[in-house]
Amino acid sequence: MTMSMEKWVAGGIAALVAGLLVLAGSGLGRPVHAAPASVDVPVPTGAADLRQPGVHRAQVVFAGGCFWGVQGVFQHVKGVDSAVSGYIGGSAADARYPRVSSGGTGHAEAVQVTYDPSRVSLAQLLQMFFSxxxxxxxxxxxxxxxxxxxRSAVHADDAAQRAATLAYIDQLQRSGVFAAPVVTRVEGGRRFYPAEDYHQNYLALHPDAAYIRFYDLPKIEALKRQYPALYRDAPRLVMPVSVR
Incomplete structure (x- = not known):
């Protein structure tokens, strides 16, 4: 199994910092995590709800940093049938991890979320994504x-999804919940390419990896704390995907 050098180094540094914080802390021996802080965002209003009784399958693609954590969060959401790590924004020829990691392909690491809109709405998925x-x-x-x-982006080929996402971003900007402007892009019309098999289910399969423990597991805890009614303990894993 391979991993980009930047993630290996970042994970090692994270583990070292966490260990030093423990030694310098209260002496109680509890691990200290510099986890990204979760945010309580407002409930989307108006059309952003997009509940669809009788419709049981919809898709949206979220790009929000390393796809390990993004996939891991959505795999724990009730109503999500699958969350597949992959690439979006560039060509098929460049949809390979070593090339995408170079930063010059136009691709973003992303996760294609297939969900049942009669069980979980786009509004709820957007809340989780932004919080x-x-x-x-x-x-x-x-x-x-x-x-x-x-980069931060939502890729939705459905016009109603795009409109709802844009409306929610505008709502977030006006709410002042974030100290800085939201820079999330809303795009569509780009093909999603599944990532290599070793990237699928990475958080679930490697919970003890330093990078996962430091940067991603706190997101799962935040999901459980902030959205208990939609949290499921056992993640919905994906089968191996075909690499082009």
């Missing part, structure tokens, strides 16, 4: 990861 999945005020970065491949 616990990532920091939407960070441009081309999340946590230790830097580059356009880590």
């Amino acid at each position: 616990v999945v990532h920091d939407p005020t960070q441009r081309d970065r999340q946590g230790p990861d830097r580059g356009s491949q880590y």
